[in-house]
Amino acid sequence: MKLLNILLSAFRALIRNKLRTLLTMLGMIIGVGAVIIMLAIGEGAQNAVKESINSLGSNILILMPGSFNQGGVHMGAGTRSSLTEDDINAIARECPSVKYITPVVTTGGQIVYGNMNWATRTMGVNDQYLDIRQWKMGSGDFFTDQDVKGGAKVCILGQTVVDNLFGDGTDPIEQTIRIRNKPFRVVGVLSKKGQNSEGQDQDDVILAPYTTVQKRLSFNQWIGQAMISCVSADGINSATKEITEVLRMRHKTLPQDPDDFTIRNQADIASMRNQTNETMTILLACIAGVSLLVGGIGIMNIMLVSVTERTREIGIRMSVGAKGSDILTQFLIEALVLSLFGGTIGIILGISGSKILTKAFEWQTYITTFSVMLSFGFSIVIGIFFGWYPARKAAMLDPIDALRYE
């Protein structure tokens, strides 16, 4: 019996019992759909992490002063004042793996423009900050090296700040705002960057030259943090080594003493976060896999019923010369058609389901070819696995008994 004929008769047999076929396929549809959606969510979450890392800038290191240690009580990274402007300049000068470096001096405070006011972070940075963060200007210009050296009272606004202070549509550029009562001239507005991976609004920020922030706002000559961009991803390790060397030498740290600073590598944090995500994805996929298994058992159940119901048909076919293998193929193909159709509909459902989730809950979902291939492959495997037993049962029937079956 040629394959095409078997295929046709399989379709005919399935169409004969439309409702049953549909209900059987439903198991596969839900299973495959769930696998696709779960993998899409997992992949989407990983992508979100990846994006938020990229939004921070690429190949970034964060340099922080060491922890303050008072009577054996460690106060946590950054509590100690040990980083100076000179340290930053030395790193920029002496570390070949460092591409950009900026001090980051953060302070809070109320911002006032006209009768509007807003509380936000003011970050003191140098002119390399945008390159490190890979951030673009929305309008206007960033302050220059000159502004940083001269401690100019200029600032750049994030979009959220603009929305809150200039809600009436005034162009903020060349306007003067007051940060903690000190007047600053707005020279530029940042483009919108959105939330970072922790859900913090990155646009709710004001940037100003760090020199100005130190002198006018925080009155603190120490550098709270530095952000470093390495020449390449491979440069992260060498940069870490170079910075450590430079700082230990400059701080005259004895060889047996620990570093008085911390270098944090964003890739480490990211991979840790990705691991959690991966665990989540595997868990979700397992749950979806169970529903796929249940779908498969549904197929086996229906195929067994079908074999019993069509015993006479099997007898007739055998009496006119069907071999056991012909009958086996026929029922196996039926199971396979069931699972493949169910699988295909499931894939379509999964893809559209992921799209709906993205629309409705703004979850990031991402459908990979891998997940589609995986669920399609699973459909085939399940069709063969769960179709085999009923098909074999049919093939082993005795033609005389089968013909006599009522």
Next chain:
Amino acid sequence: MSDNNGRKKVIEISHVTKVYKLGDEVDVHALRGVSLDIYQGEFIAIMGASGSGKSTFMNILGCLDKPTKGNYMLDGIDVGSLSRDKLAEIRNKKLGFVFQGFNLLSRTSAIENTELPLFYCSISQKRRKEKALDALKRVGLGERINHYPNQLSGGQQQRVAIARSLVNDPTIILADEPTGNLDSRTSVEVMGIFQELNNQGITIVLVTHEPDIADFTKRHVIFKDGKIKSD
């Protein structure tokens, strides 16, 4: 392989026995040494009361069952020693079946039912259609090829079944009480078809317990208690 009239011997059964084991110790002897030769072009009625072994004999004749002992030569092939798959092939190529209950596939048209044996051998789709149509014409159903079994009368359904048994040009047609489910007028009609096919040279073996049906045939073999009582 041929008798003195020059006719070919298509079936040669010698000393066939069939024992069914029911449980551990109870043996049912369905056939107790049956020998029968059938020649090309014969039209034979096999008769006997129920339990006489005629159904068992037909199953063996139809390669659906194997004898416990004895030899069965079909068209020169020793059928007794063949595997399940080989027997299926023999049924496909050399035998045609007509059953009491018609045994057509439901929700399958007359022509597709007729084609069924040809699905299991390599033959082109076009040739298959031609042969099926030809077989249906031979039983006088050339007009109703696309009807489903439930749209046909009993007599018409049995004619489709006969067409199906004919379609693979079998050596022999085995009919197991083909008129059992038909009224007497339709029975006569169906027997008429069998007679006509026999006149065209086809060998037919028919099981019946009705003497008037047996009268359509040329040779009567009567079974009793697993043996041939008269031939």
